[in-house]
Every structure is written in structure tokens, then in C-alpha cells.
Amino acid sequence: MKRFLALLIPIIILLVSIPILLNQGMILPAKIVGVVLILLTTISLRIWLRRAIREKLSLDSIKFNVNHRYYLDEVSPIYRYMPKGEKKVLEKRMGKLLADLKFDDTTREELNAEEMLSYALFQILTVYKEPYRSLKGKMIVFDQTNNTGELKISEGKYVLLNPVLLENLLKEIQTVETFSTSNAPIIGQLRDLYLKS
Structure with a gap:
């Protein structure tokens, strides 16, 4: 879980900041934060998926001696x-x-x-x-x-x-x-x- 925190914390901060920006009438910054949030989430999911596949491959294979x-x-x-x-x-x-x-x-x-x-x-x-x-x-x-x-x-x-x-x-x-x-x-x-x- 610790290795995911580096990407998870910024995603949560960005997610929370969108409604705060909208409440203050800052629509353009909220849109920019939304786009950054989508990009960061997409990149994070790809990284997590690649790690999961790599770990599954290493678990399901015979080790060579x-x-x-x-x-x-x-x-x-x-x-x-x-x-x-x-x-x-x-x-x-x-x-x-x-x-x-x-x-x-x-x-x-x-x-x-x-x-x-x-x-x-x-x-x-x-x-x-x-x-x-x-x-x-x-x-x-x-x-x-x-x-x-x-x-x-x-x-x-x-x-x-x-x-x-x-x-x-x-x-x-x-x-x-x-x-x-x-x-x-x-x-x-x-x-x-x-x-x-």
C-alpha cells in the first residue's frame, strides 16, 4: 500500500479541490484540475495494472535453479x-x-x-x-x-x-x-x- 500512496495522495487532493474551486466560482481552474486529475488517474491505473500483471507472472511461473x-x-x-x-x-x-x-x-x-x-x-x-x-x-x-x-x-x-x-x-x-x-x-x-x- 505504501508504494501507491505517492500517487494516491495527489489524486485525493485534486479530487477534493474541484468542489472547493467550484464553490468559490473558479470554473476555469476547476476544469484544469479536473483534466490533471483524469490524466494522473489514468497514468496511475496503468502503472498499477502493469505491476499487478508482472507480479502475477512471477507468481505463476516455475523458478530456475x-x-x-x-x-x-x-x-x-x-x-x-x-x-x-x-x-x-x-x-x-x-x-x-x-x-x-x-x-x-x-x-x-x-x-x-x-x-x-x-x-x-x-x-x-x-x-x-x-x-x-x-x-x-x-x-x-x-x-x-x-x-x-x-x-x-x-x-x-x-x-x-x-x-x-x-x-x-x-x-x-x-x-x-x-x-x-x-x-x-x-x-x-x-x-x-x-x-x-
Whole structure:
């Protein structure tokens, strides 16, 4: 609440001053104060809304630890050579994506955290310049027998893909630019899946 007081107090003062100015017959100053009040309130609401969205994003996402970052450094030259600020933005988007999705594996009993990380990195890199969209309700199913290098979509909810192929592509591609221009079918398919959600 304290951080909002800096904007809330001037709004209240301006709001109270309008009827006082009108009672004294000062119509033009009351109008000017009214316009200032509207502008200040609009700016304040935008600031508060942006903060609320940022806080919600940080609460609803998976936090990355040293092991996660080490794995991403090893598997992706794109991630390894990114500036620190870009890595933080990328990690936040990946964490949000991982929190939104459900995962399963057709070939193993347990899910592999590294495979989920490689999928999240791959998915976010396919839409690197796009704003974040939620994929809530989608299930990503890892299928090591899918050697086509493409997605298999089942019932509109399940996306079967081979995590080993994703990892191999991440190791090969050096920059975001070459990633976006790559002719690997799975890149276009994951991009479409994301943008159509």
C-alpha cells in the first residue's frame, strides 16, 4: 500500500479541490484540475495494472535453479551466449509456459526435467519475438519413437514429440536468427501451435 500512496495522495487532493474551486466560482481552474486529475488517474491505473500483471507472472511461473541453467548452457548455444537480461526474460517465459502445461511420456514412467526444459526453450525460441500466450489445457507428450522430426497432434490436446530430436536441434542452432529461418518442420509446427492457442 505504501508504494501507491505517492500517487494516491495527489489524486485525493485534486479530487477534493474541484468542489472547493467550484464553490468559490473558479470554473476555469476547476476544469484544469479536473483534466490533471483524469490524466494522473489514468497514468496511475496503468502503472498499477502493469505491476499487478508482472507480479502475477512471477507468481505463476516455475523458478530456475543453477542445475536448470547449467543444462540450458550445455544444450543450447543460443542460451549460452545470450546477455544476462535476455536470459532472465527467456527464463520467465519458459517458467510460465512450464507452469501452464501438462506433461506425459509414452516411453517412460517418470518425466525427465531436462526434456521439459529443452521443450520449453525450443517452444519459446520458435516465437521469440511474439508476446506471451498461455498454452493452458494443452498436454505435451514425449514419444521417443516419433522419429519423423514433426509433431503428432492427437485430439487437439496432446502434442507428441521426440525430446531427443529437440535437444539435437538446440545443440546445432547457434543464433535466434538462424533458429527462426531454419527449415526444420517442427519449428513451424510449434510456432503454429503456440500462435493458434
